[in-house]
Amino acid sequence: ALEEFREHDWKAGLKSWDRKVVRDAQYCAEIAERMYHRLFEFDAAYLSPEADLLDPYYLENRGYRITPRMRAMLVDWLVDVLLKWEIRDEALHLCISLVDRFLYKSEGVVDVGKLQLVGVCCAMIASKMQNSFSPEIESLMRICDGAYDVSQVEQMEHTIIRALDYRIDLPTAWTYLRRWNQVFGLRKPYYFISAYFLELTLLEYEALKYRPAVLALACAWVALCMKKDRKKQQATMTLLQDGVLDELGISAKELTSAAHFITTIVRHHRPDANNLNAVTRKYQSEERLCVAKRIEEGS
Incomplete structure (x- = not known):
C-alpha cells in the first residue's frame, strides 16, 4: 500500500500524456517534462546568431555553387542509403542536420564534387550516434561506386567533426x-x-x-x-x-x-x-x- 501511495504521489505531478506511459521505461515519464523543457530552451535559440549553429540561407550567403536542387538530390539519395542499411529514422534526421551544419561552417569551400562524400560521412557519423552499429567504410565506398578511397572517407569524417567542434548529437x-x-x-x-x-x-x-x-x-x-x-x-x-x-x-x-x-x-x-x-x-x-x-x- 505504501508503494502504491508513493507511485500515486509522484504520478500526480505528471502531465496527462506522461501518466499514460508511466510504466514504460523507454519514455522516462517521471523526468520527460524536465528533459523536453531543456530541449525546447535549446530550440528557442537554434537559429540565433549567438548560437552560430546554422544560417537557413547558407547556400546563398556562403557563396556555394551547390543549389537547393542538388541538396535535395543528396537528401533523396541518403534516404535510400540509410533505409538499405536499416539505420534508424533518428539517424537520418541527424545526418541531414550534420550536412547542413557542416556546409554552413565550411563557409563555401566544399565543392559540388565532394557533396556525396560529405553526405556518406555524415551518415556514418549519425549512425554511430543513433544506431547500435554503423556501416563499414568499405560499404560506404561500394555505395559510392568507388568514387572515394578509405583515406578520403576518414579525412572527411575528421574534418566534419572538427568543423562542428564535436557538437554532433544535437536535437533534431x-x-x-x-x-x-x-x-x-x-x-x-x-x-x-x-x-x-x-x-x-x-x-x-x-x-x-x-x-x-x-x-x-x-x-x-x-x-x-x-x-x-x-x-x-x-x-x-x-x-x-x-x-x-x-x-x-x-x-x-x-x-x-x-x-x-x-x-x-x-x-x-x-x-x-x-x-x-x-x-x-x-x-x-x-x-x-x-x-x-x-x-x-x-x-
Whole structure:
C-alpha cells in the first residue's frame, strides 16, 4: 500500500500524456517534462546568431555553387542509403542536420564534387550516434561506386567533426516530433503520417528557416487534422492555447506559417515528376502502413 501511495504521489505531478506511459521505461515519464523543457530552451535559440549553429540561407550567403536542387538530390539519395542499411529514422534526421551544419561552417569551400562524400560521412557519423552499429567504410565506398578511397572517407569524417567542434548529437525535428506525438496522442497510422510529412521537409531547403520544434509541431498538427476527429482537434487546440505555446516560446504565427508550409509541400509533392521519390517510396511500404498512398489518394 505504501508503494502504491508513493507511485500515486509522484504520478500526480505528471502531465496527462506522461501518466499514460508511466510504466514504460523507454519514455522516462517521471523526468520527460524536465528533459523536453531543456530541449525546447535549446530550440528557442537554434537559429540565433549567438548560437552560430546554422544560417537557413547558407547556400546563398556562403557563396556555394551547390543549389537547393542538388541538396535535395543528396537528401533523396541518403534516404535510400540509410533505409538499405536499416539505420534508424533518428539517424537520418541527424545526418541531414550534420550536412547542413557542416556546409554552413565550411563557409563555401566544399565543392559540388565532394557533396556525396560529405553526405556518406555524415551518415556514418549519425549512425554511430543513433544506431547500435554503423556501416563499414568499405560499404560506404561500394555505395559510392568507388568514387572515394578509405583515406578520403576518414579525412572527411575528421574534418566534419572538427568543423562542428564535436557538437554532433544535437536535437533534431525528429526529437521533438516524438514528444508532440505523445502529447497529441497520435497513434498509427497518424504517427507515420506525421513522420512522412517531416521527412518530406528534409528535401526542402526552405524548411531550414523553421526551428526544429516548430516544424515537428506543424507536422503533428497537420496529421491530427487529417484524423477528422473534431473533438480531439478542439481539445488539442485548447491545450496549445492554454499557455503551452507561450511556455515553450512558440508563437501562433510561427505554427500557422509552418503548418501552411507543410500542407503546401505535401500538396505539390509529385515524386514521379521530380525524381525525388525515396521518401514517398519508403512510406508506401506496408511496414509504414502505406501512408504515402493514402495521402496521394486523398489529395
